[in-house]
Amino acid sequence: MAKRVLVVDDEPNIVMSLRFLMEREGFEVEVAEDGGAAVEALGRAPADLVLLDVMMPDCDGFEVCRRIRDQPGWQGTRIIMLTAKGRDVEREKGMALGADAYVTKPFSTRELVARVKAMLGGA
Amino acid sequence: MAPRLVHSGSALLILVIAGGGLVLAGWLIEARAAPVPLALALGLLLVALGCLAVWVLQELAWLRPLRTLTREIQLQIHAGPNRRLAACGRHGLGDLPAALGALAERTRELRHEQDRALREAGARMDEQRVRLEAVLQSLGDGVIGCSADRRILLFNDAARRILGAPPGLGLDRPLDRLVASGPVRHVQRLLDARDDRGEASAVSEAFLCTTADGERLLRCRMAPIRRAGGAAGFILEFVDATAHLRAPAGGPGEVARRVRALRAPAASLIAAAEMLGDPDLAPAHRHGFGGVVEREAVLFRARLDDLDHALGALAEAAWPDADLLTSDLALQAGHRLADAEPPLVLEAVGLPVWLRGDGVHLAMLIEGLVRALADASGVARVDLEAVRAGSRVQLDLRYAGSPVSPAVLAGWLERDLPESAGLQRLRDVLERHQAEAWSQEGGRPEESVLRLLLPASPRLAAGGPPADLPPRPEFYDFDLMERATATPDLLEQPLASLTYVVFDTETTGLDPAGRDEIVQIAAVRIVNRRLLSGETFDRLVDPGRPIPKASSRFHGITDPMVRGRPPIEIALAQFHAFAEGAVLVAHNAAFDLAFLRKAEERAGVRFDQPVLDTLLLSAILHDHTDEHGLDAIAARFGVVLADRHQALGDALGTAEVFLRMIDLLAGRGVRTLGDALRLSERAVALRRRQADAFGGGARRGVRVGG
Numbered sequence: 001m002a003k004r005v006l007v008v009d010d011e012p013n014i015v016m017s018l019r020f021l022m023e024r025e026g027f028e029v030e031v032a033e034d035g036g037a038a039v040e041a042l043g044r045a046p047a048d049l050v051l052l053d054v055m056m057p058d059c060d061g062f063e064v065c066r067r068i069r070d071q072p073g074w075q076g077t078r079i080i081m082l083t084a085k086g087r088d089v090e091r092e093k094g095m096a097l098g099a100d101a102y103v104t105k106p107f108s109t110r111e112l113v114a115r116v117k118a119m120l121g122g123a
Numbered sequence: 124m125a126p127r128l129v130h131s132g133s134a135l136l137i138l139v140i141a142g143g144g145l146v147l148a149g150w151l152i153e154a155r156a157a158p159v160p161l162a163l164a165l166g167l168l169l170v171a172l173g174c175l176a177v178w179v180l181q182e183l184a185w186l187r188p189l190r191t192l193t194r195e196i197q198l199q200i201h202a203g204p205n206r207r208l209a210a211c212g213r214h215g216l217g218d219l220p221a222a223l224g225a226l227a228e229r230t231r232e233l234r235h236e237q238d239r240a241l242r243e244a245g246a247r248m249d250e251q252r253v254r255l256e257a258v259l260q261s262l263g264d265g266v267i268g269c270s271a272d273r274r275i276l277l278f279n280d281a282a283r284r285i286l287g288a289p290p291g292l293g294l295d296r297p298l299d300r301l302v303a304s305g306p307v308r309h310v311q312r313l314l315d316a317r318d319d320r321g322e323a324s325a326v327s328e329a330f331l332c333t334t335a336d337g338e339r340l341l342r343c344r345m346a347p348i349r350r351a352g353g354a355a356g357f358i359l360e361f362v363d364a365t366a367h368l369r370a371p372a373g374g375p376g377e378v379a380r381r382v383r384a385l386r387a388p389a390a391s392l393i394a395a396a397e398m399l400g401d402p403d404l405a406p407a408h409r410h411g412f413g414g415v416v417e418r419e420a421v422l423f424r425a426r427l428d429d430l431d432h433a434l435g436a437l438a439e440a441a442w443p444d445a446d447l448l449t450s451d452l453a454l455q456a457g458h459r460l461a462d463a464e465p466p467l468v469l470e471a472v473g474l475p476v477w478l479r480g481d482g483v484h485l486a487m488l489i490e491g492l493v494r495a496l497a498d499a500s501g502v503a504r505v506d507l508e509a510v511r512a513g514s515r516v517q518l519d520l521r522y523a524g525s526p527v528s529p530a531v532l533a534g535w536l537e538r539d540l541p542e543s544a545g546l547q548r549l550r551d552v553l554e555r556h557q558a559e560a561w562s563q564e565g566g567r568p569e570e571s572v573l574r575l576l577l578p579a580s581p582r583l584a585a586g587g588p589p590a591d592l593p594p595r596p597e598f599y600d601f602d603l604m605e606r607a608t609a610t611p612d613l614l615e616q617p618l619a620s621l622t623y624v625v626f627d628t629e630t631t632g633l634d635p636a637g638r639d640e641i642v643q644i645a646a647v648r649i650v651n652r653r654l655l656s657g658e659t660f661d662r663l664v665d666p667g668r669p670i671p672k673a674s675s676r677f678h679g680i681t682d683p684m685v686r687g688r689p690p691i692e693i694a695l696a697q698f699h700a701f702a703e704g705a706v707l708v709a710h711n712a713a714f715d716l717a718f719l720r721k722a723e724e725r726a727g728v729r730f731d732q733p734v735l736d737t738l739l740l741s742a743i744l745h746d747h748t749d750e751h752g753l754d755a756i757a758a759r760f761g762v763v764l765a766d767r768h769q770a771l772g773d774a775l776g777t778a779e780v781f782l783r784m785i786d787l788l789a790g791r792g793v794r795t796l797g798d799a800l801r802l803s804e805r806a807v808a809l810r811r812r813q814a815d816a817f818g819g820g821a822r823r824g825v826r827v828g829g
Contacts, residue, residue, distance in 0.1 A: 060533070062529040063530050065526055066528065090559055106420065106424055115694060
């Protein structure tokens with residue numbers, strides 16, 4: 001069965017690229033436009049990996065990350081945070097709140113795909 | 124000697140005798156008495172005339188000249204310096220008037236010299252004052268001198284100009300009317316605290332504040348004016364930073380240039396992307412534009428990083444940063460929180476860490492966060508704990524309760540700072556320090572932390588003093604254990620619930636029995652297993668003898684540093700008060716205690732509380748090794764020692780080690796103070812036997828590694 005990837009971002013342009021990239025690699029993709037929707041989506045069906053944008057209105061990526069890690073059933077979900085802030089402190093904050101990796105925008109799509117595949121052990 | 128005998132009383136007596144003789148002689152002649160009485164009368168008459176002659180002689184030769192002299196001397200005392208002693212005519216006083224005249228002449232000369240010296244000194248001072256005023260007035264920076272209670276003692280034209288010529292600027296007027304008093308008081312306290320610790324580096328401190336009306340932003344530097352016994356006031360030097368700091372991102376050309384440089388790859392990227400969107404694009408072109416996008420993307424990323432760095436450097440340059448101790452931050456924020464209604468307790472626990480930043484704003488950020496925590500969850504006490512993590516300091520506000528969600532925290536960060544010192548919101552302080560904040564589980568049940576990631580100070584990177592001095596000899600002393608007057612009740616107390624004072628001393632050398640003395644004594648308190656690094660004791664002590672160079676190199680304390688500091692009698696009495704009711708803890712305690720005991724009598728105190736020694740406890744807990752030096756033990760427990768070989772640093776390190784030992788001891792069934800003391804006694808006996816076996820035989824003097 002194909003691994004499930006949840007893309008959480010409020011910018012449609014980047015979502016389009018991410019969806020295209022992930023589907024090309026054979027993953028099943030679902031999209032959430034904000035943090036609240038992401039948590040709801042995970043409640044309906046758990047994902048193997050979440051591509052999580054940090055800067056979102058209302059419920060930001062850090063909050064989603066913390067909620068995921070608070071749920072005992074979701075511990076296996078891998079989280080890659082995507083952000084336009086490139087400083088070390090944000091990386092450390094993301095990792096402290098339970099992210100598995102932290103990728104700064106703009107990122108190389110090839111590298112992102114490689115990381116996702118490494119985490120999910122291929123499609 | 125004659126004038127001393129001739130008193131006015133004796134002169135009167137002579138007159139009475141002479142007068143009486145004359146009257147009696149007259150009466151006898153009148154009575155025409157017999158020849159014998161006549162002879163008697165004549166004799167009496169002669170005696171009376173003799174007396175009269177003596178009196179006249181005394182009067183002319185001695186008494187009158189003496190009166191003249193006395194009058195002259197009295198005149199001389201009160202007259203101007205040019206008056207000379209007048210001659211007293213004929214006299215029988217020998218060389219006395221001449222000698223007095225010479226004395227008066229010499230006095231006159233001295234007064235002339237003194238007046239001249241005073242005039243010259245006055246002229247020099249005037250000249251210096253004029254020069255100082257000229258320098259002060261020519262400065263572009265504002266300068267205000269203040270007394271400790273912030274009354275203005277001096278100021279220059281620039282100060283008047285920068286502050287906008289306020290009517291409240293005048294001598295002996297309060298500074299608080301002109302400049303926001305919160306930041307100024309904060310820095311005053313900070314400098315005082317550093318002075319109390321005897322830190323030589325506490326020369327001045329940079330900070331930001333606003334004018335009292337909030338109109339202008341000032342970048343300030345405060346330098347304390349010191350005198351024996353504390354700060355007498357301070358000099359505040361400041362420039363107007365309003366335009367510089369309030370302009371968005373500083374705005375200088377450097378940033379603008381880099382933004383422009385970023386537009387080029389962005390434009391190429393967008394153009395190429397649009398071409399790629401054309402469905403009729405030929406495969407060769409598609410490949411070409413794909414290459415453009417890839418190359419431009421690399422360039423774009425590099426230039427973006429460039430801009431980020433430029434912005435960081437700009438922020439760094441524009442704002443005053445200083446090295447700060449986390450315990451000082453806790454103290455500053457704690458002061459203000461204690462005044463909250465209801466009062467909030469913020470306490471520094473664990474080892475303090477040096478960070479780099481703007482102390483006034485960071486203290487306000489911490490204050491704001493603690494207040495928000497209290498508002499949201501009713502938390503009334505928060506511990507501030509810090510550890511260094513690479514180039515950052517992880518500063519935790521630890522409280523009872525569950526983590527704050529990022530969304531709630533984001534709301535708190537939008538709140539205004541408690542007082543204006545240039546920045547507006549809590550978030551601005553974070554951004555200004557390129558810092559992040561979040562909340563997570565605290566690693567202990569029912570506890571969470573609000574964690575701030577702040578820039579560390581490069582200061583810690585500077586290595587400790589060269590360790591080329593032999594380590595302290597290990598001391599054994601049975602009296603140490605026997606002397607304690609622990610009640611059975613105290614002995615039954617669990618180790619985890621006791622109050623401890625962990626201390627360390629620095630000395631002139633290694634021989635307490637000889638001439639060596641304490642030069643520094645520092646201590647920290649542990650209450651309920653919490654190391655209260657805000658409650659420290661730290662005193663430099665004048666040892667009353669020179670400090671050998673080798674020892675100064677070891678602990679960094681030199682003769683000038685201890686000059687004027689209290690002698691051990693005073694420092695020991697203060698330490699005794701600090702340690703009252705607590706169990707004493709030290710590493711190689713007998714060494715330090717030997718120095719304390721030596722001065723007990725002079726200080727009028729007696730340390731009779733139980734003593735625990737981390738060296739002995741380590742020997743029990745880690746009997747697989749002989750390495751029981753503080754460095755070795757700290758390394759085993761993963762405790763990072765800062766400020767090694769400074770009394771407070773070592774006391775804090777010992778305290779951290781001791782806290783970890785409490786857990787380990789409990790694991791071995793050593794739960795009460797009595798258990799620990801009995802075990803220590805056994806360790807002493809064992810180590811003494813070992814020393815004897817190795818031919819030491821002495822009560823003390825075996826060296827330990829580390």
